[in-house]
Amino acid sequence: MAQPHELADDVRDVLLSDVAIRIQLSPSNYRLAVERVETLAAWLDREGSELAGRVVLVYAQGSMAINATIASCLTGDECDIDAIAQLHLPSGTTPRQGLDLLYRSIKGEKGSRYYSVTRRNTRCVTVDYAEMHVDVTPAELIPGREPRVSHIFHHRPEELGVPGERIVANPYGFAEWFNAVTPRAVAFEKFFEARSRAMDSVLTKEAEAEDVPEQIPAYLKPPAVVALQLIKRNRNLRYELRNGRRPPSVMLARRVAETGSGTGTPFDELLYQARQLAGYFAEHQAHGRLVHVVNPTCPEDVFSDRWPANLSEQGVYLDDLRFLVAQLERLERGADLETIADVFSRLFGENTSRMVIREFADRSGESIASGRLRSERSSGRVDLGRSGVVAAAASAPATSVRASPRHTFYGPSQPDGPSRN
Amino acid sequence: MARAGTDHDLTADQQIARMRDEYPGFAMLHSTPWIILWRGTLSPYARAYDVQVLYCAISLALANIVANNVHVEVIEPPLGRRPSRPEVPIPHIWPNRLFPVRPRLCLHVDGEWAPSMYIADSIIPWTIEWLAAYEGWRATGTWYAGGHGSERENLPARRPPRR
Numbered sequence: 413m414a415q416p417h418e419l420a421d422d423v424r425d426v427l428l429s430d431v432a433i434r435i436q437l438s439p440s441n442y443r444l445a446v447e448r449v450e451t452l453a454a455w456l457d458r459e460g461s462e463l464a465g466r467v468v469l470v471y472a473q474g475s476m477a478i479n480a481t482i483a484s485c486l487t488g489d490e491c492d493i494d495a496i497a498q499l500h501l502p503s504g505t506t507p508r509q510g511l512d513l514l515y516r517s518i519k520g521e522k523g524s525r526y527y528s529v530t531r532r533n534t535r536c537v538t539v540d541y542a543e544m545h546v547d548v549t550p551a552e553l554i555p556g557r558e559p560r561v562s563h564i565f566h567h568r569p570e571e572l573g574v575p576g577e578r579i580v581a582n583p584y585g586f587a588e589w590f591n592a593v594t595p596r597a598v599a600f601e602k603f604f605e606a607r608s609r610a611m612d613s614v615l616t617k618e619a620e621a622e623d624v625p626e627q628i629p630a631y632l633k634p635p636a637v638v639a640l641q642l643i644k645r646n647r648n649l650r651y652e653l654r655n656g657r658r659p660p661s662v663m664l665a666r667r668v669a670e671t672g673s674g675t676g677t678p679f680d681e682l683l684y685q686a687r688q689l690a691g692y693f694a695e696h697q698a699h700g701r702l703v704h705v706v707n708p709t710c711p712e713d714v715f716s717d718r719w720p721a722n723l724s725e726q727g728v729y730l731d732d733l734r735f736l737v738a739q740l741e742r743l744e745r746g747a748d749l750e751t752i753a754d755v756f757s758r759l760f761g762e763n764t765s766r767m768v769i770r771e772f773a774d775r776s777g778e779s780i781a782s783g784r785l786r787s788e789r790s791s792g793r794v795d796l797g798r799s800g801v802v803a804a805a806a807s808a809p810a811t812s813v814r815a816s817p818r819h820t821f822y823g824p825s826q827p828d829g830p831s832r833n
Numbered sequence: 834m835a836r837a838g839t840d841h842d843l844t845a846d847q848q849i850a851r852m853r854d855e856y857p858g859f860a861m862l863h864s865t866p867w868i869i870l871w872r873g874t875l876s877p878y879a880r881a882y883d884v885q886v887l888y889c890a891i892s893l894a895l896a897n898i899v900a901n902n903v904h905v906e907v908i909e910p911p912l913g914r915r916p917s918r919p920e921v922p923i924p925h926i927w928p929n930r931l932f933p934v935r936p937r938l939c940l941h942v943d944g945e946w947a948p949s950m951y952i953a954d955s956i957i958p959w960t961i962e963w964l965a966a967y968e969g970w971r972a973t974g975t976w977y978a979g980g981h982g983s984e985r986e987n988l989p990a991r992r993p994p995r996r
Contacts, residue, residue, distance in 0.1 A: 748880040773968075790856055
């Protein structure tokens with residue numbers, strides 16, 4: 413993969429994109445998430461709510477704000493949606509009181525819509541839906557600071573006699589920074605959008621979902637964002653059976669945005685990012701230091717404040733990253749579909765990976781059986797775009813691509829088959 | 834080719850020239866007016882396969898060679914059954930008596946190939962398709978690419994005109 417190539421040319425790029433599309437927030441769930449945050453905002457400010465008249469703004473933060481949301485678990489498509497509720501609270505409100513107030517306001521009276529699906533956490537209040545969890549973090553603007561620099565609250569629900577702490581944060585600023593510094597790649601974004609739309613027709617058919625809007629911003633992603641989603645997916649898989657905290661997504665997001673290479677292809681970008689991350693953690697580990705990652709728009713907003721707690725925790729994730737790099741390097745050296753399926757299963761989960769490979773093999777097989785497969789002269793490389801195996805974003809004149817005459821593979825599944833070919 | 838077939842058959846020189854133009858990486862190891870042997874590399878997806886292509890205008894019964902046919906073998910990596918289902922044979926192959934580990938690919942049925950067709954325009958693209966289908970079969974256990982006796986055998990052809 414050292415030489416530049418068309419995005420639809422390389423099977424590793426196509427399959428990696430398909431995995432990313434499979435694990436990301438589906439267009440219908442994206443729209444649903446937006447609607448739910450808006451509905452929650454109106455609910456908080458409803459007449460009779462303890463927060464009526466005190467809700468300044470409710471907006472998406474975290475992965476939702478940078479288009480990097482993925483399914484939170486490996487067996488379903490549940491997603492964690494993060495939102496900030498910018499509040500104007502009574503003077504002297506403690507963090508514990510602020511979190512409790514938000515919790516009561518969302519939960520409402522017995523019989524109301526959120527009553528049985530609302531949970532109070534250490535920094536946010538979670539509303540559980542069938543297909544997603546919405547984490548609402550209460551925040552108060554800090555007078556005299558840049559817009560959106562806020563206090564968020566930290567208080568464990570079980571520590572009743574403790575007022576809790578205020579933490580300076582600027583998630584809005586971080587999202588703006590992330591979206592501004594992440595290298596864009598127009599060709600890749602067109603390719604990914606085309607793959608997303610092609611895949612979406614499959615996904616929506618499976619889910620019997622509503623029609624998808626014509627233009628969906630979630631489809632337009634720089635390679636670094638797709639790489640980030642895959643790195644998060646890999647992290648989720650590795651930490652699925654471990655106790656304790658895992659590397660926070662926002663920390664990974666900052667590193668990925670800063671080191672975005674703009675390689676233009678998902679495989680190259682993922683390998684590049686994985687190597688960069690592994691190198692970053694390895695350097696700290698080698699010197700016996702914990703990583704210290706802050707919000708670039710607000711240095712007091714420390715992304716690494718809860719992870720890693722010690723070198724052992726850091727070392728566990730470093731090993732994960734080294735494994736990720738080693739597996740991707742297996743593919744870089746050249747791999748058949750079976751090896752790709754094996755590597756993807758180890759990195760991103762068995763079910764999704766096998767499904768993606770099976771769908772690809774089916775599309776490719778259909779192209780062969782119907783005589784539409786096109787391959788390049790000299791190398792024999794299958795032109796996936798012109799073969800109809802993937803939707804090519806654009807097709808240049810195909811001077812070096814060839815079709816073949818009609819034929820029929822003979823000898824169905826018989827090792828001692830007929831003596832003719 | 835001219836020595837063994839009809840007036841429409843291509844000569845060995847024509848086949849060799851076409852192959853050199855279309856697949857210059859293929860090395861011609863042997864050629865007579867009756868036999869041509871090539872070896873080369875094809876990479877349908879992200880793995881390279883070394884293949885051997887043998888055209889024979891005459892029958893060689895001891896080698897199980899039928900006259901006026903092209904015999905394709907995969908040299909490296911060796912073809913293999915799926916580790917998870919070793920009892921299931923590789924689809925669309927037939928045995929190679931000389932080198933059992935290199936079964937010959939069943940690329941077409943009778944009448945679909947004739948010596949009047951360029952090997953570079955038919956047998957080689959069919960080999961690429963076979964290899965692509967084989968990779969899919971190894972990864973999934975299903976031969977999705979159709980073939981004799983499969984439900985995809987009769988899918989309608991939707992080819993654009995040849996260049």
